Amino acid sequence: MRMARVGVLVDERMTAKRRRYGLNTFEGYITEILAHVGIPHQLLHSLREWNGNDWDVLIVALEDDDPADLERFYHWAESGGIVISYGGLDKLADKLACVRLRSLNEAYAHLPPASSGSYPPLRAFRVTPWTTPDASNIRIEAYGQVSERSPDAARDFDLLQRFAIGQGTIERFSVNIPAAIVALQQGLEPVLKDGLPAADGSASLNEGILKADDGMALDWEWDRLHTETGQAYFAYPYADYWREVCIGHLLEAVVNRGMTLPFIGYWPDGVNSVATISHDSDGNLDEHAWSTLDLLQQNQVQTTWCMLEPGYSASVYRRIEQDGHELAFHYNSLHLDNQIWDQTEFNRQLRWLQDAATVNQIRTNKNHYTRFEGWGELFRWYEEAGIVVDQTRGPSKGGNVGFLFGTCHPFFPIAWSDEDNRLYEVLEIGFLTQDMGIGPPWADDSIIAPFLAHTMRVEGVAHFLFHQVHIHTKPAVVEAFNRVVREARQAGFVFWTSAQIYEWEMRRRQIRITGVDEAGRTLVEDGTASSDAVVWVPIHANEVKQGDEExxxxxxCLKQVVTAASRGE
Structure with missing residues (x-):
């Protein structure tokens, strides 16, 4: 099988036009979606860089409105190319016998059941659907439907339209998938004011404290479910589902043309999903720490300790290090504690921790009370301070636990237009819930099973937060902790610290797939000499079973583990 060549166009002329007016180009986040899966691709900034003979697939993430460019896409598809768009190509609607309809600010996409399983209605934003006449000279296949606002509204519009053009296809989603993923993960706009509270009183976001969850893009009514105890939770990792839709469509388009497009597994060989536990040292009493360290030793699990000033005694830090836990930062900008949101104060508190614990490098931070303002300034502070992981994106209330940012995958956040929509060099590892077992209004432990199940489904990270003070003072919290560890291990999760997750993500991103040899083996360049990474090689549905496949x-896909031979050694 020949490996498909994938180009991604983010047109620099349209990008410049948007930035002139402070508009974002989140369409370019498709390159991060591909990079997270390790799919080989090349970013193009202009059609001047594009030779149709160099590519099998062209993802038109952002195009200019030059009619000549649009004609090139059309004629390239005629000659056998695959053109993919996520909510774009509107000026081609007439040529493709379609009519552009009014955009939908909020919508839900309905996907038919597939071999990868069924999806709930997927939340989306700013959808630009096309409609087609009853009679058309172009063969058009439709896949999925989109409804406005409510997930049970009338299903009027196609999610994906595949236009047969000569020897190739133009394949257009009505949903801007990359921008939808950004909206779910980071919000629709910067955090400048309180978020909308839940009508049932379970999550009063409007308490006058700016937080990460003030910027969530989910709906209290339509995006939450309830456990058997009545505990409300955001049930679905929508952003992770959209990643699956996007990548699955690309792979299917490639294998249906007799090619392949290898990609890299999310975790090392033998690991299906990862769980992580973090602690915030609120209260800062040594006895809280000793109780927590003893509990961790009993369960044989290493965790991430986010330290709030004034912290613990030196003997506690030594035990944390000796037991293999990660020491992390817990920045406090809560005005109720007479603290402020300020980079100078952030740096002062970080220096305090480094001095108190006698450590040179702190990799991870989680903000106290999930405090968050604006869009990207916190990530800029991290970059300057050498912090590479953020854990702040999680619930501050008992009624918004779960996948309130649409994901359980580690991801690199994208900047606003004032920073040219660059990617920050900070890995986000959000958490699903704070302590369970405290009692109302906090969540109970009935959420553990669905959280683990949905995280396992998308091969993500199940991140649970437990405060040392509650472990020390509340037996029900200890039982909830034990249940998390027990059920996660029974389900096949392994426990890593935040730093370990970061190290693995950076290792796997150094693996470069360069081709497929005549025997179907993937050729890679691996800057880390990894021997435990997995490469998946897609094959056509009709091919004879060849070995280890899933x-x-x-x-x-055929499974291959990276070896010295595949690295060309």
Whole structure:
């Protein structure tokens, strides 16, 4: 099988036009979606860089409105190319016998069941649907439907339209998938004011404290479910589902043309999903720490300790290090504690921790009370301070636990237009819930099973937060902790610290897939000499079973573990 060549166009002329008016180009986040899966691709800034003979697939993430460019896309598809768009190409609607309809600010996409399993209605934003006449000279296949606002509203519009053009296809989603993923993960706008509280009183976001969850893009009514105890939770990692839809469609398009497009597994060989536990040292009493350290030793699990000034005694820090835990930062900008949101104060508190614990490098931070303002300034502070992981994106209330940012995957956040929509060099590892077992209004432990199940489904990270003070003072919290560890291990999770997750993510991103040889083996360049990474090689549904294979992203894939031979050694 020949490996498909994938180009991604983010047109620099349209990008410049948008930035002139302070508009974002989140369409370019498709390159991060591909990079997270390790799919080989090349970013193009202009059609001047594009030779149609160099590519099999062109993802038109952002195009200019030059009619000549649009004609090139059309004629390239005629000659056998695959053109993919996420909510774009509007000026081609007439040529493709379609009519552009009014955009939908909020919508839900309905996907038919597939080999990868069924999806709930997927939340989306700013959808630009096309409609087609009853009669058309172009063969058009439709996949999925989109409804406005409510997930049970009338399903009027196609999610994906595949236009057969000569020997190739133009394949257009009505949803801007990359921008939808950004909106779910980071919000629709910067955090400048309180968020909308839940009508049932379970999550009063409007308490006058700016937090990460003030910027969530989910709906209290339509995006939450309830456990058997009545505990409300955000049930679905929508952003992770959209990643699967996007990648699955690309792989299917490639294998249906007799090619392949290898990609890299999320975790090392033998690991299906990862769980992580963090602690925030609120209260800062040594006895809280000793109780927590003893509990961790009993469960044989290493965790991440986010330290709030004034912290613990030196003997506690030594035990944390000796037991293999990660020492992290817990920045306090809560005005109720006479603290402020300020980079100078952030740096002062970080220096305090480094001095108190006698450590040179702190990799991870989680803000006290999940405090958050604006869009990207916190990530800029991290970059300057050498912090590479953020854990702040999680629930501050008992009624908004779960996947309130649409994901359980580690991801690199994207900047606003004032920073040219660059990617920050900070890995986000959000958490699902704070302590369980405290009692109302906080969540109970009935959420553990669905959280683990949904995280396992998308091969993400199940991140649970437990405060040392509650472990020390509340037996029900200890039982909830034990239940998390017990059920996670029974389900096949392994426990890593935040730093370990970061190290693995950076290792796997150094692996470069360079081709496929005549025997179907993937050729890679691996800057880390990893021997435990997995490469998946998609094959057509009709091919004879060849060995160790699984269905990934809805496509049959052969499993290969990176070895010295595959690295060309």
């Amino acid at each position: 269905v990934r992203f809805g496509v049959r």
